[in-house]
Amino acid sequence: MISFIRKLLGSRWGAMFALAFVVLVGFAFALGDVTGSGSFGGLGQGHVAKVGKKSIGLGEFQDLLDNSLRAERRDNPTLDMAKFVESGGLDGTLDRLINRYALSAFGEEHGIAVSKRLVDSEIRKLPNVNGPDGKFSEQAFQAFLQGLDLTEQMIRDDFTQNLYAQQILPVAGVGAPAPNSLVLPYASLLLxxxxxxxxxxxxxxxxxxxxxxxxxxxxxxxxxxxxxxxxEKRAISYAFFDASIVEGKADATPQEIADYYKANAKQYAASQTLDISQLVFPTEAAAKAALAKLNAGQSMAAVASELGLSATNSSGVTREALTSSASKAVADAVFATAAGKTAAPTRGGLGWYLVKVNAVKQIAARPLASVSAEIAKTIEAEKRAELLSDLTSEIEDEFAGGATIADMAKANGLKVETTPKLFANGQNPASPAYRPIPEMQRILPAAFEMETDGEAQLIEIVPGEKFAMVSVADFEEAAPPPIxxxxxxxxxxxxxxxxxxxxxxxxxxxxxxxxxxxxxxxxxxxxxxxxxxxxxxxxxxxxxxxxxxxxxxxxxxxxxxxxxxxxxxxxxxxxxxxxxxxxxxxKGDASKDPQLVAARQQEMLSLLQQEYAAQLINAARTEVGVSKNESAIKDIRRRLTNQDAAQ
Structure with a gap:
């Protein structure tokens, strides 16, 4: 699950989705994830189940159902909650949630430890929780939590349960290979x-x-x-803008160009590059022996071939690049060597470097006048990116403060468009011939995750280049129509x-x-x-x-x-x-098909591992005790399948 989080936490809903599912060592069939910590107390109307001493709250279960539906809708955009529940989504989600709680309680009872330091280390691996210095920042972490509408305790509980499962399930799944006496009848059945x-x-x-x-x-x-x-159908209001919105404000001034030239004087000063051939030896003696052969007239390639090595040839090598790849001592020695000569063996990062200078290229200094246009483009690109970042931050702040798309479009000279009421896949039930604009591939998934009465949002259409302000203009909830x-x-x-x-x-x-x-x-x-x-x-x-x-x-x-x-x-x-x-x-006979038998043996090993893990989960549930609030579950099922809405 932890690697899964890192991949999906690119957006608000992507993060919510990532925190809703756990994929653990091939046993995802048995587990699920939550974005809440649960609550304590007796089983009552406010809970759907009790696992050991912990109760699973209705709110927590509803959140996980919503996240599970969002995950399913990635592959089936028209799926609604009613169909999801009818197809077994409610029961499967609840079982996965109970399994998580049961494994955690089982681990605690049997002395398996998940320390605060271990959880801290996993939290530090999350994106967007580090400061400018690359180290964990409490301020950045709190901003991260606020953006997801989560608490620190929710994140900690989530990681704690996952870490228990990661320690328990892999061990449970370890088993000896299935013997041929068991595999052969199984393989023969396939024939x-x-x-x-x-x-x-x-x-x-x-x-x-x-x-x-x-x-x-x-x-x-x-x-x-x-x-x-x-x-469900939604009408989406949107307004596009791109880097051209700040174009007039990004022009580079003569002073900015001059300052940039001065700050990067080394880049434009006269310089030298080399074409080189090199060998690296483990000892100084081996490098000196090879140098002696070079001085005797042998080529670098011939010397390398005798030693079973291969010379590395590089062109346009700068002093900085050689310092980085070898060492400063190697770079100083090589750049002090004339063309056609070989530098004395010098110790570097990988051993003793023997470097021959094949050619020396002198690069003349470039005056300000000759690079002004180049510098201007660089400055303008940086300013555009900065101004665009400032604008998007300002728009997001305004949306958080209650501003509408109409407000921000008017302030920035943009045009607001509104789609007809569409399904999540972009179809217009009122006009089958309707085709959404290409940008809707990015807009619709986000728009259908937004709260219908919530704030407008800013969506990247082309990362760093094109954006859309989006809000839900109108909607119709999923429901059976009047008969x-x-x-x-x-x-x-x-x-x-x-x-x-x-x-x-x-x-x-x-x-x-x-x-x-x-x-x-x-x-x-x-x-x-x-x-x-x-x-x-x-x-x-x-x-x-x-x-x-x-x-x-x-x-x-x-x-x-x-x-x-x-x-x-x-x-x-x-x-x-x-x-x-x-x-x-x-009847079939697989005794003469060793490949089939071998494949089935591997398959049976995987099945046995899954069975071991499933049996452990069942044992954990039995040991800690599980009871379901069938009345509450029935009420949730009836409400989510719209049975009360049918007329």
């Missing part, structure tokens, strides 16, 4: 082939013939409100749901007939409606694990069945039900 018959009983064949009553439709809509929820607006769609979905119920009954009738001795085709033909034909499918278990390919669900089910049995399988989205009959099982 097992199964085949059977599959038939689909579609919902469309069993749709109700009478329309639903209003009560039926309302009940269906309430129960499935998340399915019809429209994602009157989507009645036709709801009726259609209700009909499919009812058809799916009847299709399931028919599929179960077919299943019983197959188990009674009929073929799948005969059982399907006995139904009172005309249905699609029966298909034969076949595949190996390895097909299930093949990257980039998704095995059809009926074939995947065959590998969870006994030969000669029949099962039903939901086709999904109320489309109908499959009936699957397994006809044949051909």
């Amino acid at each position: 097992e082939r199964r085949s059977g018959d599959v038939a689909l009983v579609p919902s469309q064949a069993f749709l109700p013939t009478t329309p639903p009553t209003d009560a039926q439709l309302q009940a269906f809509y309430r129960a499935n409100s998340a399915r019809f929820t429209i994602p 009157a607006e989507v009645r036709d769609i709801v009726v259609q979905q209700w009909a499919l749901a009812e058809g799916s119920k009847r299709a399931k009954t028919a599929a179960e009738q077919v299943q019983r007939a197959v188990l009674g001795g009929k073929s799948l085709a005969e059982a399907m033909a006995s139904l009172p409606v005309k249905l699609p034909g029966v298909e034969t499918v076949s595949g190996t278990r390895m097909d299930l694990n093949r990257e980039g390919q998704q095995m059809p669900p009926p074939l995947a089910m065959m590998f969870a069945m006994k030969k000669g049995t029949a099962k039903t399988l939901d086709a999904g989205r109320n489309q109908g039900w499959f009936v699957v009959h397994l006809n044949e099982v051909i």
